[in-house]
Structures are given as structure tokens and as C-alpha cells.
Amino acid sequence: MLEGVIVKGIGGFYYIDTERGVYETRARGIFRKEGIRPTVGDHVRISVLDEDNKKGSLDEILPRRNELIRPKVSNVDQAVIVFAAKSPDMNLDLLDRFLLLAEEQELEIIIVINKVDKDEERKYEETAQMYRQIGYSVYCTSAEIGIDTEELKRALENKISVFAGPSGVGKSSLINAISPGLSLNTGELSEKIQRGRHTTRHAELICFCENSYIVDSPGFTSLFLSHIPSAKLQYYFREFEPFVHKCYYNGCVHINEPDCAVKAEIERAINPVRYARYAALYQELKNEEERKK
Ligand SMILES: Nc1nc2c(ncn2[C@@H]2O[C@H](COP(=O)(O)OP(=O)(O)OP(=O)(O)O)[C@@H](O)[C@H]2O)c(=O)[nH]1
């Protein structure tokens, strides 16, 4: 018995990365009978049938910690949310939407501000500071000239990470910087999304060092939040957490209620810009709920 991680599944074959290399396996019939489909990211046990040719049989899928739907990958640990300091300019509304989706999936989160070489005035520092204060790790990188890419790489070790962020911010470039042998064409991630519209394309894991994987297609490509109940939104704003239980009203949503402990913290522990975003998104979700009634 050998343990490993499914890094790729094609045409009924599953490729398992183990401490002895990658094995090509077929899944035992029992999974189909039980309605379980092996998924990239699954931790599995295999038995080796042919050591020379690295072939085996996939015998057991260990319990999944979580399952992302798009891309379909199990056991993702971490979302790496990438924006550019410039070209394209940072859009904090979008950043917050990516954050909410990652929070909802209970992933660890890293924020990356890439292309810092393009902003000599370092205006991005202010944004970095704001998100650090909330409690996020923020890396300010340049994939182009190699600023802090090694630090970012270290933050991805021993994890499965999925990159997310708008087009053109440098996701492929960063993955190349972290995994130089790989050479993803820049622009390739978005090509893959487009292809994905027509064919069911399965994600693969890129192993860049032992036990450390990057999902090869971007996560959270749809930023609609309408499936999040308005009443739950507050729990995805990390900085509200110490206060949400101190409001006078049970079930306070921190909009119009008096004696609200969250609103009392605006300009103190809570950044007004973030609160404004919360209020706007709350309204957006609420309207959507009314519309569906
Ligand atoms: N100046 C500068 N340019 C960069 C940096 N990182 C990436 N670029 C350039 O920005 C462009 C877009 O980079 P990609 O890596 O393709 O961006 P992406 O986020 O993967 O884009 P999609 O695949 O469309 O999602 C390319 O021309 C890169 O060469 C950087 O740190 N500094």
C-alpha cells in the first residue's frame, strides 16, 4: 500500500503522486458501485501492480476535507488571490468578492499584489496595509523581476493552493516563477477557462516541490455571491468577528439596528471602506432574496 494524491485524471486513468514518484492507476470498480468519483486532490491509497512501469490500482479514497466545484478539486487548502498594483488597476470591490468566496469555502487565504515594479510610488502599500490589519497575509511581488516570489513560494509549501484573480494580473507568470520547469504560457490560464466552456476539462495539480501543489486552472471565476444568505455575509468579514456577538439585538445584521457593536467600531477596528462594502453587498443580497420570493 502506497499513499499519494491524485494529480490528474484522464480517460479513466488516475495519476497518483507518491513519495516514490507518479503512478498511473485505474480505480477499482467498487467506487463506481458506490457512486464515488475519484477527484483531483483526493488523498488515496494504491497498490502497485508493476513497479517498473509505475502502474497500480487505486484502492481507497481517504476522507475529503472539502470539494471545490469549479475547478473540481478536493482538499484545497489555500486560495491565492492575485491583483496587480497597476495594469490592470486594483479593483477592491472585486478583491472583496474573491475574499468572500474563499472565506465561504473556509480556505486559508493569501493576497498577492503583483507587478509592484510598475508602481514606483508604491501606492499599493496602503492597500496591503489595510488588508494586513484585517488579518490577511499580503505579499507584494513582481513575477517579472523576481520580487518576493521566493517568499510567496514558501507560503505555498505543503499545501494545495488555487490561484484566483482577474485576467492579466500575472497568475500564470507567478506560477512560472514558483515552478520554473513548468513554463505555462502567460495568458494560458484564461485560455483554459474558455476551453472549459465547451469541453469538460479537468483540473490538474502542478507539483512544484514535495507535498506542494498548485491547481492549474483559476478558482472562483464567477463572482456572483447570490447563493450567500444575506444574514451570513457578516461572518465572511473577518474583522467583524470579535464584535458580532456584542450587538444589542440578537440577529443584528449591523445595518439599521441601534446599539450595534459592529457599527460602533467603524473608524476604529473596522475600516469604513470595508464596512461600506459590507452594507452594499448586504443590500445586493437582500434585494436578490426579495426578488426570488
Ligand atoms: N511589469 C510586470 N509585468 C508582469 C508581471 N507579471 C506578469 N506580467 C505581465 O502581465 C501580462 C499578464 O500576465 P499573465 O501571467 O498572463 O496573467 P494571468 O493573470 O495569468 O492572466 P489570465 O491568464 O488572463 O488570467 C503578461 O504580459 C506578463 O508578462 C510583473 O510582475 N510585472
Ligand SMILES: [Zn+2]
Ligand atoms: Zn450589529
